[in-house]
Amino acid sequence: MTTTMKRWQLTAAGRANLKLVETAIPTPGPGEVLIKVAAVSLNYRDKLLVDAGFGMLDPLTEPLIPLSDVSGIVAACGEGVTRFAVGERIVSTFLPDWIDGDGPGTARHPNGRNLGGSLQGVLAEYIVLNQDWAVCGPRKLSHTEASTLPCAGLTAWTALVERGRVRAGQKVVVLGTGGVSLFSLQIALLHGAEVIVVSGDDKKLARARDLGAHHAINRKREDWVEAVYRLTSDHGADHILETVGGAHLGKSLDAAAVAGRISLIGILEGLDVSGGFGAFARKRVVVEGIQVGHRRALEDLVRAFDLSGTTPVIDAIYGMNDFEAALDHLDRGPFGKIVVEVG
Amino acid sequence: MTTTMKRWQLTAAGRANLKLVETAIPTPGPGEVLIKVAAVSLNYRDKLLVDAGFGMLDPLTEPLIPLSDVSGIVAACGEGVTRFAVGERIVSTFLPDWIDGDGPGTARHPNGRNLGGSLQGVLAEYIVLNQDWAVCGPRKLSHTEASTLPCAGLTAWTALVERGRVRAGQKVVVLGTGGVSLFSLQIALLHGAEVIVVSGDDKKLARARDLGAHHAINRKREDWVEAVYRLTSDHGADHILETVGGAHLGKSLDAAAVAGRISLIGILEGLDVSGGFGAFARKRVVVEGIQVGHRRALEDLVRAFDLSGTTPVIDAIYGMNDFEAALDHLDRGPFGKIVVEVG
Amino acid sequence: MTTTMKRWQLTAAGRANLKLVETAIPTPGPGEVLIKVAAVSLNYRDKLLVDAGFGMLDPLTEPLIPLSDVSGIVAACGEGVTRFAVGERIVSTFLPDWIDGDGPGTARHPNGRNLGGSLQGVLAEYIVLNQDWAVCGPRKLSHTEASTLPCAGLTAWTALVERGRVRAGQKVVVLGTGGVSLFSLQIALLHGAEVIVVSGDDKKLARARDLGAHHAINRKREDWVEAVYRLTSDHGADHILETVGGAHLGKSLDAAAVAGRISLIGILEGLDVSGGFGAFARKRVVVEGIQVGHRRALEDLVRAFDLSGTTPVIDAIYGMNDFEAALDHLDRGPFGKIVVEVG
Amino acid sequence: MTTTMKRWQLTAAGRANLKLVETAIPTPGPGEVLIKVAAVSLNYRDKLLVDAGFGMLDPLTEPLIPLSDVSGIVAACGEGVTRFAVGERIVSTFLPDWIDGDGPGTARHPNGRNLGGSLQGVLAEYIVLNQDWAVCGPRKLSHTEASTLPCAGLTAWTALVERGRVRAGQKVVVLGTGGVSLFSLQIALLHGAEVIVVSGDDKKLARARDLGAHHAINRKREDWVEAVYRLTSDHGADHILETVGGAHLGKSLDAAAVAGRISLIGILEGLDVSGGFGAFARKRVVVEGIQVGHRRALEDLVRAFDLSGTTPVIDAIYGMNDFEAALDHLDRGPFGKIVVEVG
Structure with missing residues (x-):
């Protein structure tokens, strides 16, 4: 079995600082799961972040993996993992600290910890996530479709249904x-x-x-x-x-x-x-x-799409090597979502 | 028993068009009550309306009695009145069509019918109100205090409690x-x-x-x-x-x-x-x-003040003849409410 | 134009006291509308009421027209009617005093005033209703279908949607x-x-x-x-x-x-x-x-059915003369609703 | 520093199986805190559990520490603890998996994991808790008072305020x-x-x-x-x-x-x-x-009592050695709460 993988990483704001690198597959610690990434979707904030930092990249102490919305499969479980088993499908949550209800944060420091920004992102062949930062993926959607739920899907659901x-x-x-x-x-x-x-x-x-x-x-x-x-x-x-x-x-x-x-x-x-x-x-x-939404609402959204058979609208699919072209596409105003297929 | 009364009326925007007149005491029609007015409180919109019309006075077809918030006593009941009996205390509602829940109105024409604006106001010794446009007054407040509830009190209650x-x-x-x-x-x-x-x-x-x-x-x-x-x-x-x-x-x-x-x-x-x-x-x-509130919330507010013994804060009280001085006071930024005692 | 009409009436509990009679078409008073009835649907409580009084018929001072759920057309408007015009379709409300929100009533005397019980019912060729006791009928349903909304439809809507x-x-x-x-x-x-x-x-x-x-x-x-x-x-x-x-x-x-x-x-x-x-x-x-629901929710239900084209399920339709057979049908456990077509 | 402590434990249902023992002070693992217990309050279910098992004690694989509601001080923090620091006051949560919102559990297996039942309890001089199973204690209450909040206080708050x-x-x-x-x-x-x-x-x-x-x-x-x-x-x-x-x-x-x-x-x-x-x-x-409540509501309750200075009503205080007398007191119908002072 291979021990290395590809991932995109950013060392500072600006496209010039974006690179596809080869690196070791990470190991899940206690309470963590290793995810074999299948698909990752893009959001407009990712473009802002890559191009301009968006106020988040200034003190980068290590390279940042960009993007936040992933669909994949549990490849290994760290010690004490109870929420998932190897082989299960998951999608990630964008705001990992917000489980349900009011959520964390203060007036001065709102609840901002999020994947692909203040936390590492997901555009890699493998990633490690805390088990609490993911939910069971939909059974009836492809990984490509499922990867669009964590931000765009959940934001719409939070606005219309949860709130x-x-x-x-x-x-x-x-x-x-x-x-x-x-x-x-x-x-x-x-x-x-x-x-x-x-x-x-x-x-x-x-x-x-x-x-x-x-x-x-x-x-x-x-x-x-x-x-x-x-x-x-x-x-x-x-x-x-x-x-x-x-x-x-x-x-x-x-x-x-x-x-x-x-x-x-x-x-x-x-x-x-x-x-x-x-x-x-x-x-x-x-x-x-509206700030995306909490984990329980993401579970509700997955359940609703699984029942109805609703299919997210995907404008374009790019390969792992074409991430930069995918970013360019965002500027042209996509009809629906843009996804990078990784796996 | 006297058959005439005093009331303030406005024939167009501007203080010059404001007059205290002697006129006949009105008679309640079917479903209406005659109120002997005890006290009327002022709101900032009343000043805007008297001075500048506030967009409401342009097509005045008859003189407008100003002000909207009244505490008084039922002096007579028209045919078919079931909500009140002679001698009972009432306070008025500001938006008479809004009983509870969502209320009337459309995007183009919001729910705007209100006393002392699109409808006749209350600064008179006697007024006639549809029985649905009033609620039982508080038992523990004076008329002067009670007159401050319909707009200012209810707006705060709606903002903090109802909503x-x-x-x-x-x-x-x-x-x-x-x-x-x-x-x-x-x-x-x-x-x-x-x-x-x-x-x-x-x-x-x-x-x-x-x-x-x-x-x-x-x-x-x-x-x-x-x-x-x-x-x-x-x-x-x-x-x-x-x-x-x-x-x-x-x-x-x-x-x-x-x-x-x-x-x-x-x-x-x-x-x-x-x-x-x-x-x-x-x-x-x-x-x-926040637009004041509905009738059921006004009933809740009356009940809460009656129970707690909370007393509205009144900055100044004017007599019926001194309404113009009361309007002037509004400009100086009162601490709490200004009331005209009528009865 | 004819001046008489047929209506069913009950003089005491028990089928023997149920009669189809010829009587004068009523005249709408102030705030009332005359409805030319097209269809009336049955509810289980109607059977209980006709057969056993259900605690409501004991002190009948005048014959009671049974049933509560009507779809019809405004045939005339009394003085001061603003909610409807002649020729418009309406459906009735079951609890006429409950407009929106919490509604009337006390612990000792819950909000019970309802058509075809404590108030006159609707199984007649013409009825008079207070204008507040009806809403605009659906545009896409037949009268027969529309007549099933006021109780059965609204009860389900209240339970699942409103509450x-x-x-x-x-x-x-x-x-x-x-x-x-x-x-x-x-x-x-x-x-x-x-x-x-x-x-x-x-x-x-x-x-x-x-x-x-x-x-x-x-x-x-x-x-x-x-x-x-x-x-x-x-x-x-x-x-x-x-x-x-x-x-x-x-x-x-x-x-x-x-x-x-x-x-x-x-x-x-x-x-x-x-x-x-x-x-x-x-x-x-x-x-x-769940007690049926308020008028605003009935308006919401009508709007939802008009948009979706959902058709109420009707098990059987009876003619005006066959009301007693319709009551018998209720005992056999209908699949959906039973309607009497009147017009 | 001493390395042993006293704790109460139960080996099976029945008072005869309840014992005060000397044992080693536990060590907090990753994400856990060691609490020096100051006070523990009793609930009626504790009596049922000690006396009759309440359906929970049948397959006891190790002795169960009884009781669930504790106020104490953080004595040590395991690796990765971020919610608390040594020296801070905490009170425990009763249903540790319920953070906010809807909470976990299914129709067949409701959300039942709780302290002093399916999980170890708190009647000991020291206990170890997952950092997520506690909230900051009130600043203005004594430990004895604070220990009454997790079940009795929160149940009342959930019923009246949260729900x-x-x-x-x-x-x-x-x-x-x-x-x-x-x-x-x-x-x-x-x-x-x-x-x-x-x-x-x-x-x-x-x-x-x-x-x-x-x-x-x-x-x-x-x-x-x-x-x-x-x-x-x-x-x-x-x-x-x-x-x-x-x-x-x-x-x-x-x-x-x-x-x-x-x-x-x-x-x-x-x-x-x-x-x-x-x-x-x-x-x-x-x-x-009503089933007690979630952690966020417990934080709200603590904040409300700290602001208002409301003092929980305590009927009797017992020492660590007198736990059995405290249980007896429950049978006599206390006026308010019974507390065991531990520290």
């Missing part, structure tokens, strides 16, 4: 067609909701319709807020997945129904989010920051 | 010492919470301490966010009553605990509220627009 | 195949849940499978609790619709998952419900009495 | 004056609720009044359900702490308000709980099994 309690008949507005947006579309449909997708690209809108979206709005051709009013007989949106950020929050506040919810997820238009007090207060809107 | 589910041991930050802020202080204390009051006025802070506040921060002398970190061992604020608005929301986001709640109530610093995405998402903060 | 917050991937156990049970099946599927139907009749189980149930258990051939363990890998049921009552609650407690919910709905096996403390406490089960 | 969301002005009925009951009284008062204590002993009722109970009912002299109606103007009880069990649940259902909550905690009158369906459904009562 939003979406129910049949509600109106859900999905902004854009990236990974979290398409998961939101699928999860809303799974709960019987009416889904309106907003995008500036007719081809992507047509694909969203094929996935089951009830309505598709091209925001370049019409005011999407007015379109939401029209499509909902003025009711407005019960849930909005706000992936744009910045001053765009103001539009989402306008589109929100009375007692509607806006899940703050993305920041394409800027880190300073803003909106009108009038819409906020007169409609009693809830705006909630 | 916020405040519990003993939580950290509550109260910004300022106006009516809603002091009710928030009292209601938080009533539930065993730890209260931090932030103000720029040492005298007001001292009075807040006298009311039971655990901590008082003078925001002119120290960064209040850092003070909240210090006083809570970095935990942050579980609840913040955001009465400032504008870019100040950013500070409140910084001060919020993980999974903390910010209740958006006021707009002293501007109608466009804004804050940083990082704090929002990494701490999973909930920001919720 | 239970069912989510995709959860395990739902439906006991029996009556009206509420089949609505529970459909509503659970609409939210992506996994549904296990328990019945003693293989033919009914086969029909439940046709409706989409994932699993069907014949309780006469196997212990249904053990079957639930087997089908859920010991997880148990997240939701149980308890329509049996009596000591059967003990079995449901055994079948419940940790933190599972049991909705108490029916009483086929007796009014005194009982179960083991151990299962209750060690699994922290919630058992909640 | 029940008690608010000011609500009516809370406390049955009896044992440990959980008096904590319920104190926690309800801490949240501004109105508390009615029911007991058969006038002296205990007088002491409950001294602790702040608003009303005291001697159930031997009047029907306590009728008394609740009378004291609440028929509203009924919003929360009932049901410590009696058996058919007594039926009385609690009668006393419950519309949408009231009954927390099932105790079993003095039998393991088979029962009650009337009519009260259940017509009042939409929630009955929930």
Whole structure:
């Protein structure tokens, strides 16, 4: 049996510092599992982190393995492991300290320990994880599909289900067609909701319709807020997945129904989010920051996808050697997820 | 028995259009009650409305009686009235169509029908109300005190209790010492919470301490966010009553605990509220627009004050003839509430 | 235009006191609407009430029109009606005083005012309703289908959605195949849940499978609790619709998952419900009495069925003259609902 | 430094098998802490377990240290301990696997791993605990007082706060004056609720009044359900702490308000709980099994007691040698808690 493996690593911010290296397969310590990695999916923050550090890479004391979302198989168990057995499929959790409920962290130091950032990542042929940092993988999805659940899938699930309690008949507005947006579309449909997708690209809108979206709005051709009013007989949106950020929050506040919810997820238009007090207060809107989710919710998501047979939308698959091309793809605005197949 | 009464009325925006007039005592129709008014409290929106119309007075087709919050006694019942009997004490509801739960309204036309604005107000010796637009008054408060509950009291209750589910041991930050802020202080204390009051006025802070506040921060002398970190061992604020608005929301986001709640109530610093995405998402903060509250919550508030013997804080009492002086007082930033005694 | 109509009425408990009579079409008073009735559905309590009074008929001061669940068209509006216009479709609410939230009533006198019991019922060609006692009917269902929503449909919705917050991937156990049970099946599927139907009749189980149930258990051939363990890998049921009552609650407690919910709905096996403390406490089960639901939830249900195109399951349709045969059918345990077509 | 210590241990069910022995002070392994025990409180289940095994002692493979609720000081930390430092005060958690949220366990095998039962207990001069099985102790309580929080205090907190969301002005009925009951009284008062204590002993009722109970009912002299109606103007009880069990649940259902909550905690009158369906459904009562609570709630409870200065009610304190006398005291129905001081 081979004792070495390939992994990607980063020694400082910037593509020049990214390298594919050969190294020893690690050994799981007490309470740890060795995972044979099958697939790893990319998130937009990974690109920010590789290219610019994202405020996390400054004091790198050892090379960082990038990426956080893995599907793989337990290859060995360290002493005292009770949650998994060799041969079982797992997917990783992004915020390993958050099991359920409120979670850790303080106002000054929020709960930020995460894979592929403050903790080592997963883009390697083998990785070692604390047994508490993973859940049983879905039985009906491929590894490639399963690898998209830990961040993008869970973020959408947390926003709509764990926090939003979406129910049949509600109106859900999905902004854009990236990974979290398409998961939101699928999860809303799974709960019987009416889904309106907003995008500036007719081809992507047509694909969203094929996935089951009830309505598709091209925001370049019409005011999407007015379109939401029209499509909902003025009711407005019960849930909005706000992936744009910045001053765009103001539009989402306008589109929100009375007692509607806006899940703050993305920041394409800027880190300073803003909106009108009038819409906020007169409609009693809830705006909630969404940070991926906890482990129990990931288990719920896996269970729901296994039951329904819902398949995550994957825009492109890259090989282990083509990680940099995968990062480039992120810039072009994928329709759904991008995955690196490792195993 | 006299058949005429005095009432204040407004024929257009601007103090010049405000007049105290003599008019006939109205007669309650089917389902309505005639109220002998004892006391009426002022809210900041009343000043905006009288002075500038606030967008509501433009198409006035008949003179508007100003103000919305009344405590009084049922003087007569129209046909079919079942909720009240002559002689009973009542306080009014501000949003009469909102009984409980989600309430009425659409994204385009939020639930806005309210007393002293889109509906006739209450600053008169007698008023007629639909029986559904009032609740039984508190037994242990004077009319003057009771008149402060419908808007300021209920707003604080809705933010902290009905929506916020405040519990003993939580950290509550109260910004300022106006009516809603002091009710928030009292209601938080009533539930065993730890209260931090932030103000720029040492005298007001001292009075807040006298009311039971655990901590008082003078925001002119120290960064209040850092003070909240210090006083809570970095935990942050579980609840913040955001009465400032504008870019100040950013500070409140910084001060919020993980999974903390910010209740958006006021707009002293501007109608466009804004804050940083990082704090929002990494701490999973909930920001919720608060619009007074529903009738069932007002009943809960009355019950809670009756049991505890909590007394609303009244800064000044004016007579019926001195309504304009009471409006002027609002500009000077009262400590608690201002009331016009009518009866 | 004709001025008389047919209606069923009851002068005392017992079939002998049930009569189809000719009478004047009523006139809507202020705030009331005249409804041209199209269809009326039956509930088990109607049979109890007609046959035995159910404790409600003793002091009948005027003949009671039986039944509570109607779909029809607004034929005329009384003065001051704002919720409906002539020609609109409506369905009735069962508990007219419960708009949203907590609802009225006391420990001694629970919220009991309901159509076809303490209030006049609906089995007539025309009825008059307070405008607040109805909601807009579904656009995509026939009147016959729509008439099944006010009690059976809403009870299932309240249990699973309004109170239970069912989510995709959860395990739902439906006991029996009556009206509420089949609505529970459909509503659970609409939210992506996994549904296990328990019945003693293989033919009914086969029909439940046709409706989409994932699993069907014949309780006469196997212990249904053990079957639930087997089908859920010991997880148990997240939701149980308890329509049996009596000591059967003990079995449901055994079948419940940790933190599972049991909705108490029916009483086929007796009014005194009982179960083991151990299962209750060690699994922290919630058992909640379900009493139909409020008006806002009925609106939500209508919206969900209109969106999804879900069709209520109707076992048999009777004509206005055959009401007594419809009552007899109830005794034989219908698969879904029984409706009287009136219009 | 001494290397031996005293501990109580049980080799099989029955007092004859209970012994105080001298043994080696244990050593903390990786992730474990050594606790110098200061005080240990008793719960009724401890008596059942010592006397009758309670179904847990049958296959004892090694002597069991009894009792579960400890307050002490960290004396040493094993490798990798991050939650505590030497010298810090801790209290133990009863269900160590339940951190927050839903918690572990299945329908067939509920979450039952607990100290002093399926896991070793704490009645020793030193114990070793996994660092995850404890929380920081309260700063303002003595060890003796603090030792009462892990089961009795947390059970009352879970019932009223974590699950029940008690608010000011609500009516809370406390049955009896044992440990959980008096904590319920104190926690309800801490949240501004109105508390009615029911007991058969006038002296205990007088002491409950001294602790702040608003009303005291001697159930031997009047029907306590009728008394609740009378004291609440028929509203009924919003929360009932049901410590009696058996058919007594039926009385609690009668006393419950519309949408009231009954927390099932105790079993003095039998393991088979029962009650009337009519009260259940017509009042939409929630009955929930309470099983102590999770670690995050214990942290909340500690924080609340530290802030308020609430002092747990201790009926009697015994020395380490007098554990058997302490067990005897449990049979006589203590007013509050019984504690063994160890350190």
